[in-house]
Amino acid sequence: MTTVADAERRTPTFTTIAAITVGNGLEFFDFTVYSFFAVLIGSSFFPAKDPVVSLMLAVGSYGIAFVARPIGGVILGLYADRAGRKPAMTLTLLSMAGGSLGVALAPTYAQIGVFAPIWLVCARLLQGFALGGEVGASTSLLLEYAGDRDRGYYGSWQLFSQGLSALAGAGVAVLLTNALSHDQLYAWGWRIPFAIGVAMVPLGIYIRRHLNETLMPKARNSSNMATLAEVFKANGELVWSCLLLMGGSTITTYVVVFYLPTYATQFLEMPLSVALWAGVTASAVSVATSTYAGILSDRIGRKRTVLWSRFALAISVLPGFMLLEAYRSPAALICVVAALSFLVVLQAVPVFVMITEMFPSRIRATSLSIVFGLGVAVFGGTAQVVATWLISATGSHIAPAWYLIVATLISTIPLLWLTETADKRC
Template identity: 35%
Template sequence: MTTTTPYTSEERKNRIFAIVGASSGNLVEWFDFYVYAFCAIYFAPAFFPSDDPTVQLLNTAGVFAAGFLMRPIGGWLFGRVADKHGRKNSMMISVLMMCGGSLIIACLPTYASIGALAPALLLLARLLQGLSVGGEYGTTATYMSEVAMRGQRGFLGSFQYVTLIGGQLLAVLTVVILQQFLSTEELKAYGWRIPFVVGAIAAVISLFLRRSLKETTSKETRQDKDAGSMAALFRNHKAAFITVLGYTAGGSLIFYTFTTYMQKFLVNTGGMNAKTASYVMTGALFVYMCMQPLFGMLADRIGRRNSMMLFGGLGTLCTVPLLMTLKTTTDPFMAFLLITLALAIVSFYTSISGLVKAEMFPPQIRALGVGLSYAVANAAFGGSAEYVALSLKAQGVENNFYWYVTVMMAVAFLFSLRLPKQPAYLHHDH
């Protein structure tokens, strides 16, 4: 049954506040997660002295484990919490856990003070952050899709990626500002701790915002015998789970190719100056962030299934030409235009990705269905994008990577065809 009762102004205000509260935490989560990557060059020597091979192994194992293993576990754990105990509780726990991870890193004694315990604690903090960020996506996507207003779901849901990219940009910006005021020595001595303190404080603010959010699930839904159950998910919704896996694999892969990997690609393959490449990417990411609401509004007009098909289709046709051209371009402005074009194609997906996934599952296992399928596909295809690209480059067959992305985009297109014209869940108001 579709209800079309207009929203009261009070209701609209509450729903918009809920979107702000949910996405504020998302911004903080991703800021904290990315700050680690951007500051690593400054704090690595403090934790991983090069003359100790065990410590270096801990280092590589830690980065690997934190990034990959924890995300699917976080997707499962927080999805289960959100379905059984409410979205709000899950979002508060995840932002608190991120705050804890950042605070630990900010206050950690170095290797010089406590020996091998320092990198072990750093690894622990990073595992906490990986777990938290793995759970954040599914719960936020679910909550935002449930609270967004009819007819504006694409537009309001797009703020999940606005804040995800915003977190990345703020992390870069924080490091750039610190570089203006502190010397490299100061940054290595203590400066790298500042962004983690900022992240922890921001997480506390977000926690207060999230505390005042309204819960979107009912008591009956939470007490349903299938709530947050992995068995129920695979018994009744295997097809939906596989569909989400199918287009998230391509979506994550192309997202990481044109965001995190692109900077290295411009330097290593295109021969661009590292600083210039940073400027190009910062500009492109800013434009990409601003594009999300526009593509979300477009999806509200043309339908989410059509947006997803445009994403898969254009991605299949344009990936190889775009990367082949980027490979040979030395003009920063040209590179910026090409990357922005690629990110516009990706926006057909990212602006509504959380929403499209949430519409595939009923409320009692929605957060688990969204969180787990996203985390698995993201860890397998998104997280490995850089590794695959660099390995193929080292073997002298870099072009194979462009075709790999193209094939995954074709797969995303085929899975988009499986999307229902009218979603079974969420197209009406609760």
């Protein structure tokens, strides 16, 4: 073992959990508000005659950050497995602050022309680099703090922080939408949430100072340092299996939780305020469901929880989209988002924990960062663009439902050969 000894393990306190998950939370705060204001950002940085083209470019810039995630995952993941979890987590927060500040201060296309989208893309790339390494280091630290019988519960706090931060982001978006005029939102109002994200970073760095390092000193010796060769040669098949398994969770999360508000505004012709309330609903369901999903996976196993929740999701998503298309009402939108979000979180939590448990501690942060970085880049970063393109190509507003069904079924195949990890010593 190269992590904290069993005798030194102790039940994580609320402060410990908050300190570990703050970076992951900031990620979803920024990404939530970016999704909600995608239409505004598209018109400011990617002006086009066709509003659908402008929207696709905006969500494309949303996805461009994911290109840098695998790079950040490799560099910062190796750093976390060599220098320690804490130094890596401090570095990711500082990088994250730089990216968020860049978005908040980005000049528009009307001000500096073609350099405006370039500026925005560079800021998003820096965010993606930071976040590619954040999840591996912080999740490794969180599970290494926890006991063997409750890793699902403590691992679920990462998803809880995502939901809570997305809820905060949605709440801020709703407040701004109601408090500011349409022109004020377009001119400067959408920048406020990103400035708030920057302001939270110093607090995150401060509370992380009091965390105990879980990577033991012997893991930092040159002869024991994690390498990419070890990750891919000794665990290559496991990496690709986990990547496929994660694909279903990533696509469903980014479409149901983050894309549906934009979908409702652009294609169902609902007011922005109604669409934002759908985002609030999705985030609230995530907060309410995450720890339950973790506890359930501790009791009945990760594989059974994933299998049954994905089956339920696969048979529910098409009726949900058909209901939205038929009624196009706020009540229908809220109900569909709530039901699908519950199933999305129920399978996403055990997948996230299971992947972390799969890898040895000495290469855990690197492996998880690579799987997460590649998974989000390949599946999450393209999910909204694919969903929008499918609607444009087919002329059907329920086309994204088939995308979710296929992704859910195919990504479940690795459960046939992956072993159960709930009873595994970590």
